[in-house]
Amino acid sequence: MMKSIAFSVSSIFLFALCAETVFAQPAGKAIVDNACTTCHGIKKVTDAKKNAAEWEITLDRMIKKGAKVKPQERAAVLQYLKTLNQ
Numbered sequence: 001m002m003k004s005i006a007f008s009v010s011s012i013f014l015f016a017l018c019a020e021t022v023f024a025q026p027a028g029k030a031i032v033d034n035a036c037t038t039c040h041g042i043k044k045v046t047d048a049k050k051n052a053a054e055w056e057i058t059l060d061r062m063i064k065k066g067a068k069v070k071p072q073e074r075a076a077v078l079q080y081l082k083t084l085n086q
Contacts (some may be wrong), residue, residue, distance in 0.1 A: 006064070011051075020043070026076070026079065026080045026081060026083065027076040027079075027080070028076035028077040028078070028079055028080030028081065029053060029080050030079075031069060031073050031076060031080075032077055032080055032081065033079050034068070035062075035067045035068045035069050035077075036062070036067065038066075038067070039067075045081075046084055047086070048084070049085060050081070050084075050085065051085070052078075052082050055078060055081040055082060056078060059074065059077060059081065
């Protein structure tokens with residue numbers, strides 16, 4: 001009985017630890033994954049070599065072309081995009 005309880009507690013702890021890693025993504029990543037892959041693969045975004053100003057120009061251009069990024073999401077998206085070249 002004690003082994004069963006210990007195993008259950010260990011399993012729950014391990015699951016929680018893994019879930020934290022999976023869900024601890026930058027806020028802008030999920031938005032980028034959804035908004036950018038509507039028209040092209042995510043690799044085009046993640047492989048792009050742009051500085052902060054270039055990302056800002058690109059994001060604004062993509063929004064004008066129809067990328068589904070809300071005004072309140074823009075800062076999070078830019079923050080994530082800027083981390084791609086670090």
